[in-house]
Amino acid sequence: MVLQRIFRAVIVGPPGSGKGTVSGRIVKRFGLMHLSSGDLLRANMKAKTELGLLMKSCIDQGQLVPDDVISRLILTEMRNIDQSSWLLDGFPRTVSQAESLDNVCSVDTVINLDVPYQTIKQRLTSRWLHLPSGRVYNIDFNPPKIAGLDDVTREPLIQRDDDTPETVTRRLKAYENQTQPVLEYYRSKGVLETFSGTETNEIWPHIQAFLSKKLSPQN
8 A cells, every 4th residue: 555645753752762663663664754853863964965074063063953954954855755645753952943844844643652751761771782783782681691792603792872861860850851842832733642652563553553544554
């Protein structure tokens, strides 16, 4: 089946909420194009485009990439795919970015993943990494065979700096402060849909049912 019309959605959720998993399922199930601001940023930096070099300069100096630079990056891509249906991930993060997006196209739905912060903290702080291979372990549901060691190489596992309890708490607070005005902006427009739960498999059936009313699933 094909989509009956162009459909544009934004997905919002804190780090560790399962946003990547849910996005993958939406793309596979409904055939939307997945646009990730993080992927676009990395691709532009790698290709050394004008915007990519500007963003790299900000990041190297420990500065936040300015709103207008991120907006230019995303909106340039939007204009390239203006006849496609898409799922936008990681943008907008501020009300000014949301307004910039509205000037280019209208958003049909904003999917907000509401996962308790305590669940996220436990999920992220239980995560350990084998750096050379990128293998990820979770102490709760995917532990290594020998505590602290990679299953394949028996090399030590590390915890990423941004997965320590103190950093996770700071990241979640920063996310809440930044995102709350964006959620209010879309709520006032009547396009915000919030899905609550502690597990992706608990939330997904509700998202699937909601989108099925608006879209035809892919065969």
